[in-house]
Amino acid sequence: MKFLFWDFTRIFSPDVETPLEYRYRSKSPFSTLWTLSKGRRPHLLVSALFYVLKSSPLWLLPIFFAHIIGIISNPAAHTLNELWFTLGIMCFLLVQNTFTHPVYAWTISIVTRSIERDLREALVRRLQHLSISFHRNKGIGHLQTKLLRDVEAVYGLCSQIIEIGLSSVCALTVAITMTAIKEPRALILYFMMVPLSILLQRAFRKQMTKRNSDFRNRIENLSVRFNEMLEMIQVTRAHGLEELEIKKSEDNLNDVFHSGVRLDLITAIFVSLAWAIPQLPQLIFLCITGYYCYKHGDPSVENVILFWGFFQSIVASVNMLLTFYPAMARGFESIRSIGEVVECPDIEMNQGKKPVGKVSGTYEFDNVSFKYTPEASYALKELSLKVATGERIAIVGGSGSGKSTMLSLIIGFARPTDGRIFLDGVDMETLDLRTYRRYIAVIPQETVLFNGTLLENITYGIEKTDRKKLDEVITASNVVEFIDKLPKGLKTEIGGRGAKLSGGQRQRISIARALLRDPRIIILDEPTSALDTISEKYVQDALNRIAEGRTMFIVAHRLSTIRY
DSSP states (O other), rough: OTGGGGTTTHHHOOOOOOOGGSSOOOTOOHHHHHHHHTTTTHHHHHHHHHHHHHHHHHHHHHHHHHHHHHHHHHHHGSOOOHHHHHHHHHHHHHHHHHHOOOOOOOOHHHHHHHHHHHHHHHHHHHHHHHHHHHHHHHHHHHHHHHHIHHHHHHHHHHHHHHHHHHHHHHHHHHHHHHHHHHHGGGHHHHHHHHHHHHHHHHHHHHHHHHHHHHHHHHHHHHHHHHHHHHTTTTHHTTOOHHHHHHHHHHHHHHHHHHHHHHHHHHHHHHHHHHHHTTTTHHHHHHHHHHHHHHHOOOOOHHHHHHHHHHHHHHHHHHHHHHHHHHHHHHHHHHHHHHHHHHHHHOOOOTSSSSOOOOOOOOOOEEEEEEETTTOOEEEEEEEEEEEOOOOEEOOOOTTSSHHHOOOOOOHHHSSSSSEEETTTTGGGGGBBBHHHGGGEEESSSSSSOOOSHHHHTTTOOOOOOHHHHHHHHHHHTTTHHTTTTTTGGGBBOGGGGGTTSSSSHHHHHHHHHHTTTOEEEEEEESSTOOOOOHHHHHHHHHHHHHTTSSSEEESSSSSSOOOO
């Protein structure tokens, strides 16, 4: 019994290269699928073995059934024991399926689910490495669709390719081999289906690819629309714009509906033709064998039934391959969609650059200019500035004057189009910015919190926290002022995006999170613009405490925020 409960997943979960290290080529879907199977091919062979065993009744029973007909139609040439022996083999083939099918399903699930997992891991890693400009240009809804729907489609494609491919290959191999042995002339009718199938696939390929792409794009747009709708619920309700939002969503839903109907229609036409066309050679075969049986008594009834069974098997296999094509087209479109992230070259290049082990906090902007695209106008132009360690720099200006661009340059989210930025006398272009950012704390206008406890949000990214230091941080950031009012103190669940807290409380949590990291550089982007006077005072007191000995950049519109 212990053998039955042993963790076989250890066999099927080897350490393999991650998909990001693979040669992912979205324009070559079959090559990509073959690449994704790397490290799992021995396990696929095991799955294939069990598939052949569990499916063998489909291909072998017609042979034994035809033999039984031969025994019954010509008993003088056979013994009764031969009949019982043949029936016994047929029973064994049926019974073994009840054992081999679960094993096949289990092993192939481990392989395909691991591909699904690794694809999502690859997307997550790539999304973490892609530039901030990429994320600004791509909506969250688009990326969620790739992470969820597209990966699920590739998982389904892998499962079906393995099952349908194995089934078709085995059925065709058995049927063609046995026919070649018994009646080679019948092979001509089998091969009639090959050019017909190729012509059908080519006739529909372009349209199906186009409509699958259109449907995927509309699904991504719908996901973006729903995200926006949910984020805007409070604003919508406050202004009585529910019907407007419903109308916008209905427009997107109608787009998806019409695109889906067009896709379903072309798929239905393809499937109906894919079913009808292979039947033609089968009817020709029936006519020919019927004619020879009637006129010449040749071939025998046993062979007619045998060939008819093979033809049914071949037609079913060809029909299965043809009707699988729409699903394959959807899967290939998802592979291309995932490639938009996995193959995107817009990543921050830190390999081989100098790691940052210490930061004092001096900056020098040397004639720095920046624009977001070659065609755009300059967001910053010829900026020169020196910042000493511990200095507090306020950045003010109207909308579009380059305040946020300057912060992006300091953090390293953007690199200068012209000029250079020096950190402690070293050109930032030569530094590994990942190591540099360990010394930075960013406190944005919109505090980013996640669904968890207050403590988890404060200690985010820090594995071990000294309790004494945590208490000091909570006091310095004025979080202590409202902790006692929460039902479970630091262990209180604060809801998605900190929905159970006020704006001032969320901002103070952000400050506590920053202070706990003991940063040398503090960057604040409109930290009090959305707060009332009392909350602003708490936040300003906290900012005054954490600014001691640290270089600070602060963007603000309120004079009260930057006066100190």
